[in-house]
Amino acid sequence: MRAEGIIFDVDGTLAETEEVHRQAFNDTFARFDLPWHWDRSLYRRLLDVTGGKERIRAYVASDDPPQGARALDLVLELHTAKTECYTELVVAGAAKLRPGVKRLIAEARRDSVRLAIATTTSLPNVEALLAAAFGSDAAKIFEFIGAGDVVPRKKPAPDIYRLVLDEMRMPTFACIAVEDSRNGLDSARAAGLPTLVTPSVYTSHQSFPGAMAVVPDLDTPPVSLATIAKWRAADSGW
Template sequence: MADPVRALIFDVDGTLAETEEAHRDAFNRAFAEAGLPWVWDRVLYRQLLAVSGGKERIRAFVARHDPARLGPQLDPMVQRLHARKTALYTAAVRRGGVPLRPGVARLIAEARAAGLALAVATTTTRANVEALFDGSTAGAGHGWFATLACAEDAPAKKPDPLVYRVVLERLGLPAAACLALEDSPNGVRAAAAAGVPVVVSESVYTAGDDFTGARAVFPDFAEVTLDTLRGLHAAG
């Protein structure tokens, strides 16, 4: 018999909140401020989201679309651009412009009331996560999670399972006792590679993607309860 679920592990971007448009806008503003002729529209950004991590995404874009900038000067430029993008993004979400996705706050409340541990496993920075909690939960979200594993904690980005392994070590739980909530194929592959069962809530930029390996795929968590998740986890 499978272990009962003892922890929920949440991805952030696209799962806790539909943040990607705010990220895209911040990237474009950072590029414009730096005098770069780059504009990431929605079609291009969806393609770039196949690469996890903001700095990695910029490097992938340059390699494909502006290879003349490849060379020793690229890494310092990427660091500057990403730092400015993060500042623009955190300022925007801290103002409350990006709410939690439907059903997320209720699911978290149900899990906390039932005594489940909660954790975050994300490739985004801790500053981005904390800004989201400030803006979308009036700061309450800072007290909801036993641990936040962010980009700083796991330099190997999803689909690498490192961030999930960090969370499992911190929680002191076996993978089979946890359930991951994700929105992307890379997230599904990362959780599965760590042995963590996973369910998906499709986001604006991942709807219709291949989520092979997920226990279930939902349009959002509005109609999903803790009992639903428990059933999916127990089903193996």
């Protein structure tokens, strides 16, 4: 069964951006004189919490770091500064699309498959990545971008996917989601979407029960619209 719409997650799915996010967080902590440094092991744990502001609050609650109370008073300022830092890094070329992403998007556009984004990351982060990856075509590619705080609950809640589906006026059976994390998979499945998972550097240790398919990336093997149709036909859950 052909997919009439593909809804992409961003961080870890379109591009391996989490290391860029981690750098932006650490640079921002230094700028605000917070004696914090999130190493890869710590950041992998914190990624179980979706949303940058939520991640800072969770870190204070779970790790009781120095100046935690001060940081909680500055969460919005910290997040704004971190977003600015991240977008500067992306514009400078710090994040590249994952293998096969540009090819599958180009095939979808040729075949009039509708494209959208459902992510918990901030809209400026998404726009910076799309501009860096697609240039002047960026604004034409995705019909709707659901990002940031536009819904009450972030992934793994299904809110962001339901919003995107409502905005596109598309039924769930006509679309698929592409995700990289268990939170993203659970969010998409709760919204009724068959989901293709391409684990990222920070989610490769996770399990993905209920996924339509799990592949290393969209080039391994090369994922096409025909491949997706075969997976959907073989997936008894859809």
